[in-house]
Amino acid sequence: xxxxxxxxxxxxxxIFILAAxxxxxxxxxxxxxxxxxxxxxxxxxxxxxxxxxxxxFDFSVIALFMGPLIFLLNLPVKSVRWVKCWAGVLLxxxxxxxxxxxxxxxxxxxxxxxIAEEVVQLSNDWGFILSYMVTQTWLPLFLxxxxxxxxxxxxxxxxxxxxxxxxxxxxxxxALLLGIIVLCVFGIRGHLGxxxxxxxxxxxxxxxxxxxxxxxxxxxxxxxxxxxxxxVDVVNPYPAEKAIPNVQKMLLSSDETLLNEHYPLMRVRKDxxxxxxxxxxxxxxxxxxxxxVDGLSHNxxxxxxxxxxxxxxxxxxxxxxxxxxxxxxxxxxxxxGLPWVPGLPMFGYGLELASLSPMxxxxxxxxxxxxxxxTSHRGSYRLCALASYLGAKETYGWEDMPQLLPYQKKAxxxxxxxxxxxxxxxxxxxxxxxxxxxxxxxxxxxxxTSTLPQFDKYPYxxxxxxxxxxxxxxxxxxxxxxxxxxxDGWFDDTIFVFVADHxxxxxxxxSLKNRFRIPMVIYAPKLLKPxxxxxxxxxxxxxxxxxxxxxLNHPYTAxxxxxxxxxxxxxxxxxxxxxxxxxxxxxxxxHGGGKVLYSQxxxxxxxxxxxxxxLLSLDKxxxxxxxxxxxxxxxxxxxxxxxxx
Numbered sequence: 001x002x003x004x005x006x007x008x009x010x011x012x013x014x015i016f017i018l019a020a021x022x023x024x025x026x027x028x029x030x031x032x033x034x035x036x037x038x039x040x041x042x043x044x045x046x047x048x049x050x051x052x053x054x055x056x057f058d059f060s061v062i063a064l065f066m067g068p069l070i071f072l073l074n075l076p077v078k079s080v081r082w083v084k085c086w087a088g089v090l091l092x093x094x095x096x097x098x099x100x101x102x103x104x105x106x107x108x109x110x111x112x113x114x115i116a117e118e119v120v121q122l123s124n125d126w127g128f129i130l131s132y133m134v135t136q137t138w139l140p141l142f143l144x145x146x147x148x149x150x151x152x153x154x155x156x157x158x159x160x161x162x163x164x165x166x167x168x169x170x171x172x173x174x175a176l177l178l179g180i181i182v183l184c185v186f187g188i189r190g191h192l193g194x195x196x197x198x199x200x201x202x203x204x205x206x207x208x209x210x211x212x213x214x215x216x217x218x219x220x221x222x223x224x225x226x227x228x229x230x231x232v233d234v235v236n237p238y239p240a241e242k243a244i245p246n247v248q249k250m251l252l253s254s255d256e257t258l259l260n261e262h263y264p265l266m267r268v269r270k271d272x273x274x275x276x277x278x279x280x281x282x283x284x285x286x287x288x289x290x291x292x293v294d295g296l297s298h299n300x301x302x303x304x305x306x307x308x309x310x311x312x313x314x315x316x317x318x319x320x321x322x323x324x325x326x327x328x329x330x331x332x333x334x335x336x337g338l339p340w341v342p343g344l345p346m347f348g349y350g351l352e353l354a355s356l357s358p359m360x361x362x363x364x365x366x367x368x369x370x371x372x373x374x375t376s377h378r379g380s381y382r383l384c385a386l387a388s389y390l391g392a393k394e395t396y397g398w399e400d401m402p403q404l405l406p407y408q409k410k411a412x413x414x415x416x417x418x419x420x421x422x423x424x425x426x427x428x429x430x431x432x433x434x435x436x437x438x439x440x441x442x443x444x445x446x447x448x449t450s451t452l453p454q455f456d457k458y459p460y461x462x463x464x465x466x467x468x469x470x471x472x473x474x475x476x477x478x479x480x481x482x483x484x485x486x487x488d489g490w491f492d493d494t495i496f497v498f499v500a501d502h503x504x505x506x507x508x509x510x511s512l513k514n515r516f517r518i519p520m521v522i523y524a525p526k527l528l529k530p531x532x533x534x535x536x537x538x539x540x541x542x543x544x545x546x547x548x549x550x551x552l553n554h555p556y557t558a559x560x561x562x563x564x565x566x567x568x569x570x571x572x573x574x575x576x577x578x579x580x581x582x583x584x585x586x587x588x589x590x591h592g593g594g595k596v597l598y599s600q601x602x603x604x605x606x607x608x609x610x611x612x613x614x615l616l617s618l619d620k621x622x623x624x625x626x627x628x629x630x631x632x633x634x635x636x637x638x639x640x641x642x643x644x645x
Contacts, residue, residue, distance in 0.1 A: 005164035009083060010176070013070045016090050017062060020097065024058035024218055025051075027101040031108060032215060037508045038112055039211050046207060050215035053206035056190040057221045060198050063187025064224070065093060071180050076173045078165035087159065088152045095148040097220060104219025111325045112210075112510055113577040114219040116200075116226040200225045200578045204592040210510075210579055213592070222578070235593035236343075238616035240624045246617035250568065251561050253544075259555055263633050265625065266357070266557045274553040276366040277434070278527065279494040280546055281423075283481075284334060284440045285474070286327065286413070287504030288519050292471055296519060302457075303471040306479035310498065310523050313530050317563060320520035321512075321538045321572035321583060322502045327440075328381050329575065330501030333539035335359060335390055335438060337558025339622045340575050342593065348382040352389060354626050355634040357557040359543050361391025363436035365637070366552055369393060370435070373401075373423050375414030375442035387438065396422065411449040413442030416477035424484040435490075441477075443470045444504070467505055495549055496523040499539060511600060512581045512588045516574045522549075522563075536570040536583060537563040557632040559622060571611075573618045582615040591615055 028051060032039055042050070073086040104115050168176075190198030200222055203213045244264045252258070256267040290296040295308035296318065310316075323333045324340050332338040332347035336356050345351045360370040371394040372387035374380065378397030387395050398414040401422040407415065423439055443451065448466030450456055455473040458465035478498070485491035500518035507514055520537065522528065522545070540560030547554065548562050559573075572583040579597060581590045587606035590598040599608045625631045 005162055007164060007166035008162065009074050009166075012087060013073060013180075016066060016070065016094070019094060020062045020066060021055070021058060023094065023098055023101065024054075024061075024220075027105065027218065028054055028215060030105060034105065035109060035112075038109075038510055039215060041209065042211050042215070046209070046212050047215070050207055050212050053203075054216040054218065056198060056206075057203070057217055059187045060190045061218070061220050061224065063184045065097075066090060067180065067184035067187065069093065071177060071184070074176060074180060076166075076168065076170075080159050080163050083163055084156050084159050087155050091151050091155065092148060095144050095151075099144050100220055100223070101218070104223075107219075108214075110504070111577075112515070113214055114217055114222040116222045116577045203578070204594055204597070208595075209597050210576075210590055213578065213597075217578075236616055236620050236623070237594070238613075238620045240620050243617040243620035244624070246614070247621040250571070250614070250618070251559070253561055253565050254567065259636070260633055263557065263625075263630055265559070265621075266555055266632055266636075268555040269548075269553050272553045274366070274551070276363070276368070276550050276552040277493075278524075278550050279427075279434050279490060280363070280436045280497070280550060281427075281494055282334060282438045282497040282499070282542070282546075283478070284327075284330060284438070285498060285500045285519065286441045286444045287467075287502060288444065288471070288474075288500035289503040289506040290517055290519050291506040292468065293519050301468055303468045304475045306475045306482075307498070307519070307521075310478075310521050313525050314496075314521045314523035315528050315530070316532045317520040317522075317537045318532055318534050319536050320499070320518050321516045321536065321574060322500065322518045323539050323573065324575045325502050325515070325577075327501045328383075330499075330539055331381070331383060331386070331440070333559075334499060334501075334542055335387065337540050337543040337556070337560060338626075339540060339559040339573060339618070341573075341580055341619045341622050342575065342578060343623050344626055348386050351626065352386065354629050355632050356390070357543070357555075357632040358390040358637075359546070359556070360387065360393075360436060360438070361637065362547075362552060362554040362556065363550075364391045364393055366554070367432060368434045368436045369427075369430040369432035370437070371395065371423070371426055372438040372440075373397070373419050373426075374440040375401075375416060375419045376412075376440075376445075377414075380413075383440065392438065394426070396426075405452060407452065408450040411443055411451070412447060413445040415451065416441040416443045416474045417480060420477055420481040421484065424481065424488065427485075427490055428488045440501070441474060443474050443477075446504075464505060492526040494524065495527065495546070497521075497542065497546070498523065499542065512572075512574055512576075512583050512590070515576075516572070516581075516583070524549075533563065533566075535566050536572050536585060538572045555633075555636050559618075571614055571618075573615065573622075580615060580619055582611050582618070584611050584614070587611065589615060591619075593619075 069086055069090050107115055188197050203216050207213050207216050248264060252267055255269050257270045258267050260266060292301055293304045293307055294301055295311035323329050328347055329340045338347060364370045370392050372392040373396040374383055376398055378384045378399060384395035384397055401418045404418050404421055419439060423437055427435055427437065444467060448460060448470045451473040456469050457472060458469055460466045485494060499520045503515060503518055538560055540558055541563045543556060543558040544561050545563040547556060569585060574581045579590050579592055581588060586603045587599060587601040589596050589608060589611050596608060596612055
């Protein structure tokens, strides 16, 4: 009996759409059950709303990426090869989407949000991504690719056996294609009313909490929206003319004066000559969390004996905060005084186009030897290029550093000890009297790798055990750096700054205080008396502090103030993907730009409205000054250099 043949392209299109919708829903359901602690605050009504309205964001992605392929599939082409080609591409797209959603599920617990700006950063590190996929996720990769191959083969066989082109007139074909276009437009827009198409910030029209937004959104949507713009949409309604004066009061110290009314945060100390002295070495610590530092948490992990001693002998800031959850944000804050808020591109992907206040350059102009070294490759996150842009005379990556020890396995982000000894060599052989150096460590970046046998105190069976092993090596490396500084004679006159770029791991606590609080110690026992400072500071406060400690009185702009200045209540502005947050001495809030999403009081007198005004003022000021290029007057550097000559 002959097999019936017919044109099944419309039916196949609907199957693909339904399969994609089920895939997103399955990912959302899995996310919900795998992260029960994070979603525990949500009630039934909000959960239902997140699942229901999440379909808006799912179908927006489906319409955007699958819609054009479905349109091509349904063109009145009679060849079976045409059908097999576009059906195969649609199958591949489903598999890629599945792989991305799996990656998002793996990533989500680390930062409690979907992949967003990370997709921009990772685009520059394809080598690491491919290596990680092959070595760490080979099984799901094999299953996905195997499933794709089997599905394409089965679909091709089915098409050969059952496909026959439809015998429609041009009118019916045109109506079908027009219908596909209309559905794609409505799907991408996500609503029937006026205004823009769905953006990430629109999630807060349907949910009212960070947990709700995370459940409604999906990683494909957030990665695409942020990746295509380098930023998320801005919805902060607070007027800039009120925000900027508010922030000036928060950030300017009493002995500082503004130089130009057109640059509202560019300042200099009044009537103080610039007589720079002392060396500066900033060590940016990859992913350190106070929870694992016994000197801060007293948890007894035993992984940080060197750093615990620094805490006792140095100036320790017990309430210090990172500005974000990615390394590039910590780099931008520490070395350039830059915040990162929704609506701004990332540093290295557009933010550097604004005129910035370059700390290394200011020290270079003062006669310092300036350098930057990172344990990872030179191209990683473009940090070497960015450090050079900021004024580092020399920049180095893993390629430049000899391996000094017989490590058991190759670490994907290099070895802290090698980088610290390499930097020590550069410092020892410098021609200039003083130096200003920057080091970025990497051994504590996952996937965690065995270094030397004596540091493998735990089996590599959990994230925490792997982290503690590499943390022990990182801590030992710091001790070796300090011993080398003493041996080579530059210890006594050097201000060491040890600060984490962001946190990793720690307790299952989604508070801003847990997720953004970092270790920060200024260590100069020959210059500064030991003390513990408990008021709030952030990475953005380092530039004003370093300028004062070294007596470098150069005009600068930074989104912070001297960390030793406790004259005013201090706050920490943090960015968490599509939301922003503020930590104050009395409590914390999260904000979606249009409304407060969450608040937590530390003291009975916490004023949420007052905290919201501070947060919106900081956010609006940062966005306004950086997008309108009113951050820093770079011509002043030229004048200073000319006058110096």
